[in-house]
Structure formats: structure tokens, C-alpha cells
Amino acid sequence: MTNSDKHADILQAALELIAERGFHDAPMSEIAEKAHVAAGTIYRYFENKDVLINDLFQEIEDKLMEVLLDNYPLGEPVKEQFFHVFGELCRYLLTHPLHFRYMEQFFNSPYGISKRRDKISGKATNYRKHDTLAEIFKEGISQQILKDLPVVVLSSLAIGPMLYVIRDHTLGFVVLEESLIRQMTEACWDAIKR
Amino acid sequence: MTNSDKHADILQAALELIAERGFHDAPMSEIAEKAHVAAGTIYRYFENKDVLINDLFQEIEDKLMEVLLDNYPLGEPVKEQFFHVFGELCRYLLTHPLHFRYMEQFFNSPYGISKRRDKISGKATNYRKHDTLAEIFKEGISQQILKDLPVVVLSSLAIGPMLYVIRDHTLGFVVLEESLIRQMTEACWDAIKR
DNA sequence: TTCACTGGAATGAACGTTCATTCATGGCCA
DNA sequence: TGGCCATGAATGAACGTTCATTCCAGTGAA
Known part of the structure; x- marks a missing residue:
């Protein structure tokens, strides 16, 4: 070759x-x-295994961000933006189970925890990528559409369940078909809307 | 000594x-x-490290179950039962951060995954402990109080966010005071109620 | 020939586990 | 009481294995 x-x-x-x-x-x-x-x-x-692991993470995150920002409904209502991001994220992870499982491992390891710490404390080395979801939540709170809770909490309410269910899907504990995804999205919206 | x-x-x-x-x-x-x-x-x-790890898990799970079943509002409405379990679980994990982090590691590892697989397929070696939360959900569905979704999905909707937030709490990303816990519990209930 | 790249054996550190040995306790007999 | 022994818990050096990483001889294109 x-x-x-x-x-x-x-x-x-x-x-x-x-x-x-x-x-x-x-x-x-x-x-x-x-x-x-x-x-x-x-x-x-x-250079070494750590670098390999981090590079791989970066590659996956970049791809994911590209998908999320593609066709992004800028200027549309918060609910629409949320459904876009949520749906795309869900679809991407379901069609890329290896990426999903890799990210999960990464975030549950010291690698991911220190990365997250950097991000929250604003020390991210990586400025081009703003946190899409966080922006949506801030906007939703100020428009009094979403519950007035810390952004981290809203994130957990919205994304947490989805990640759990996708995990169960990749492990074969549930089958996530389209209608179930829609119902879940609605349920997550119920959790965060005012 | x-x-x-x-x-x-x-x-x-x-x-x-x-x-x-x-x-x-x-x-x-x-x-x-x-x-x-x-x-x-x-x-x-x-006998070896694996046994040590599994024994430790068992010990923690037993303690946790004891707490959840203490003062359990048997016969009360589903909502009440849910709030009891959710609140106790939350309180326990917050006051026992080491237990929380251990369980997290465990469930994100092959140990926990195979344990979960056994449980779902009904092959649990451990009959005395029925799955409290699953019982509540089944009851709630049949009473048309909860959304008609698979139990695994309801679990994720209810418990997923809490685990994420508690993690953020133990890592120092949020401070979970009593009012925030109450608001989160309400939000989770909003997510699963019909 | 040169040189950048590649393969895979070699290296050394770290780990889980074993086992020959030591140590501490309590019972027994004189 | 005092000395002796039996028992089994505790020790920690040593072993075999696994792994990330290094090293250098071999290869092929220019």
C-alpha cells in the first residue's frame, strides 16, 4: 500500500x-x-501514550463540534437551538458508538477530569471552541424560558440522561429507536423548562 | 492497638x-x-485484588440499601416514594463522597458492567435486594402517573442528572446546598411525570 | 551512497502474587 | 509460677509477567 x-x-x-x-x-x-x-x-x-490519548480525544471533539455547529439555527428560539444540539449530539453518538465509548472512558479518567477543570476555570488552551450548550442555557435563563439554576446543573439535567441511555443502548440494555429519542428529548426539555 | x-x-x-x-x-x-x-x-x-474490589462494592451497596429502605414510605403515593429514595440517595452520596467516587469507578469499569448485565438479565446472585427504584417506576407507569417509557430510560432521566451533579459537587464545580437539591429533585420529577 | 523511516528485540520499571520465615499468643506441664 | 511448645497470623523479599519506551540494524527511494 x-x-x-x-x-x-x-x-x-x-x-x-x-x-x-x-x-x-x-x-x-x-x-x-x-x-x-x-x-x-x-x-x-x-511522543508517548498520553499524547496519543489526548490527540485522539481532540480529534473526536473537533468532529463532534463540527456536526453540532452544522446547520445551527442561529437566531431561532432557545427551544429550537436546544432540540438541534440535543438531536445532533444524540444522532452522532448513536452512529459512532466507538467515539461515544471513547469519550466516556476519557471523561471518567484523570485525563478528562483535568481537561474539564481547565475548561470551567477558563484556562482552556483551546479558544476557538466556545461551549455551545452553555450559551443556549444562559440565553434561556435570561429569557426566563429555563429554570434559574446554575448552568452546570442544567447541563446535567439535559445531557445526563441522554448519555446514560446511550450507554445502555451501546451495551444492549435498551433499543433506542427514533420515537424513543423524541420522547426522551421532550422529557429532558420538561426537566429544564421553567 | x-x-x-x-x-x-x-x-x-x-x-x-x-x-x-x-x-x-x-x-x-x-x-x-x-x-x-x-x-x-x-x-x-x-483471595486477590478482584475479590477485594467486589467485596468492597458489596459492602457499600449493602450500606446504601439499608439507608434507602430505612423509613421507607410503603403504601404511600408513588411521588412520595420517589422523593424519599431520591432524597436519601442524594444525601448519602453527598455525605459519603468516597463511596460515591468508588461506585462511579466501579460502574464505569468491566466489574460494574458485568454486574449490571447479570442484574438486568435476572441472573443476579443476590436475591434479597430487589431494585427499589425499578419497583417505584413500574407502579407509577401502571397508575398512569409516570410517562410510559422503559424502566431503564426512566431511571436515567431521574438518576442520571443527580449523579452528574453530585460528581461536579465532589470535584468542586458546583456547591450543592439544600435548596438546590430540592430544585433538582423537582426538575427530575418533571422529567418523568406524565 | 545517503538518509529517513521502519521493525521488532531489548530494556527496565511496576505490578500482583507467592512463600519461606519470623513473631506473638495462649495452653500445658513440672 | 516459670519455661516450653504449638499454632497460625504477619512479614517482605523475590518471582514472573506485563507494559511503555528505547535502540539499532535493516530497507528502499533518491
Whole structure:
């Protein structure tokens, strides 16, 4: 194969292994094997495992943001914006279960926690991406459409259930068809609307 | 100290270390050190690390169940039962942050996932404990008080947000005072009520 | 030939677990 | 009472394994 892009191959292999088995059961040797590359080769593309893990996170987050901001109903009512983001996010995660499971692992690990801490304290190294959902909530609160609760709490009320259910879906505990997604979205809206 | 209970000491040390740093950053050697015990001694009390981890989970779950079932408003309306369980759970987790963080780690790991799988498929090894919350939801659905959604989904809608917010609380991202808890409980009820 | 890239064996640190040994206690006999 | 022994809990050095990372010989395009 003349056109091999080892950088991408390695990321893909890492994604599959880590999403399925977790950070600690995804040895570099196996990532290498899956990427059809030798163990040492990985280190030509990524300084070490931590960097690989963080790069992969960044890649996924970028893709996700792109999807969320595509066709974004700017200027439309808050409810519409919420349904757009919620729906797209849900659809994306359901069609990309590996990305979902990877993100879940990431946020439940020290990697994700420190990233989150940076973000909330405003020390994000990454300015181009503003927090879409937080903006919607602030707007909704000031328009008295949403309950007057801290943004972090509104986020949890809206997104928390969805993430749980998607997890149950990827684990095979529920089947999330379109109508169920709609009902859930409504229920989450009920939870945050005033 | 004549009255040392090494079994309990080891569990406590494991709890603290694992809750703070995760399963994979809690070596047996350090658990031993923290419990003021030699490495080998742990193996007199627990067959191996997996057993230690599962025993600790069981202990915490038992304590939690005891709290939830204490003063349980049997025969009262569904809403009342829900508020009781929700409130007690919330209070318990907030006053036992180590237990909360441990459970979180556990459920986000292969340990917890297989446990959950057993439970849902009815293969639980542990018959004495019925799933309180699931019972409430089934009752609420049949009385047409709650939305007609799968129990797993209702659970996520009700409990998901709370767990997220408590996490943010233990990480210092929000301060959960009593009024905020009440507002959240109401919001969760809004999400599941018909 | 040169040189950037690759493969995969080698390295060393960290871990869970084992086991030969030590230690502490309580019962027993003189 | 005082000395001895039996029991089994506790110890921690050592072992085997796994892993991330390094190193260097080999390869092929220019």
C-alpha cells in the first residue's frame, strides 16, 4: 500500500481498542499490531501514550463540534437551538458508538477530569471552541424560558440522561429507536423548562 | 492497638486509594502501606485484588440499601416514594463522597458492567435486594402517573442528572446546598411525570 | 551512497502474587 | 509460677509477567 497513512491507522486502532477495552487494557503493542505497524513506529508519530490519548480525544471533539455547529439555527428560539444540539449530539453518538465509548472512558479518567477543570476555570488552551450548550442555557435563563439554576446543573439535567441511555443502548440494555429519542428529548426539555 | 481489625483496615485503605486515584493507580503495595499491613497480609483476607474490589462494592451497596429502605414510605403515593429514595440517595452520596467516587469507578469499569448485565438479565446472585427504584417506576407507569417509557430510560432521566451533579459537587464545580437539591429533585420529577 | 523511516528485540520499571520465615499468643506441664 | 511448645497470623523479599519506551540494524527511494 503506497498510500498508507500510519498516523491515521494508529489513531483508528487506538480508538477501537480503547473504546472496547479501556485505557488500561489497550497496550501499545496491541495498538501497533492492529494498525499493522511495529511497536516502535508509534513513537515516530506520537511522543508517548498520553499524547496519543489526548490527540485522539481532540480529534473526536473537533468532529463532534463540527456536526453540532452544522446547520445551527442561529437566531431561532432557545427551544429550537436546544432540540438541534440535543438531536445532533444524540444522532452522532448513536452512529459512532466507538467515539461515544471513547469519550466516556476519557471523561471518567484523570485525563478528562483535568481537561474539564481547565475548561470551567477558563484556562482552556483551546479558544476557538466556545461551549455551545452553555450559551443556549444562559440565553434561556435570561429569557426566563429555563429554570434559574446554575448552568452546570442544567447541563446535567439535559445531557445526563441522554448519555446514560446511550450507554445502555451501546451495551444492549435498551433499543433506542427514533420515537424513543423524541420522547426522551421532550422529557429532558420538561426537566429544564421553567 | 489490641483491637485492630485488619479486614476493615484493608477495605478502608482500598476505598480511599481507589476512590481518589482509580483502580489502576491503587497498587496492592500501597493499599497495604495505607492499612499498616504487609503486602502479603492482604492475601490472608482477600483471595486477590478482584475479590477485594467486589467485596468492597458489596459492602457499600449493602450500606446504601439499608439507608434507602430505612423509613421507607410503603403504601404511600408513588411521588412520595420517589422523593424519599431520591432524597436519601442524594444525601448519602453527598455525605459519603468516597463511596460515591468508588461506585462511579466501579460502574464505569468491566466489574460494574458485568454486574449490571447479570442484574438486568435476572441472573443476579443476590436475591434479597430487589431494585427499589425499578419497583417505584413500574407502579407509577401502571397508575398512569409516570410517562410510559422503559424502566431503564426512566431511571436515567431521574438518576442520571443527580449523579452528574453530585460528581461536579465532589470535584468542586458546583456547591450543592439544600435548596438546590430540592430544585433538582423537582426538575427530575418533571422529567418523568406524565 | 545517503538518509529517513521502519521493525521488532531489548530494556527496565511496576505490578500482583507467592512463600519461606519470623513473631506473638495462649495452653500445658513440672 | 516459670519455661516450653504449638499454632497460625504477619512479614517482605523475590518471582514472573506485563507494559511503555528505547535502540539499532535493516530497507528502499533518491
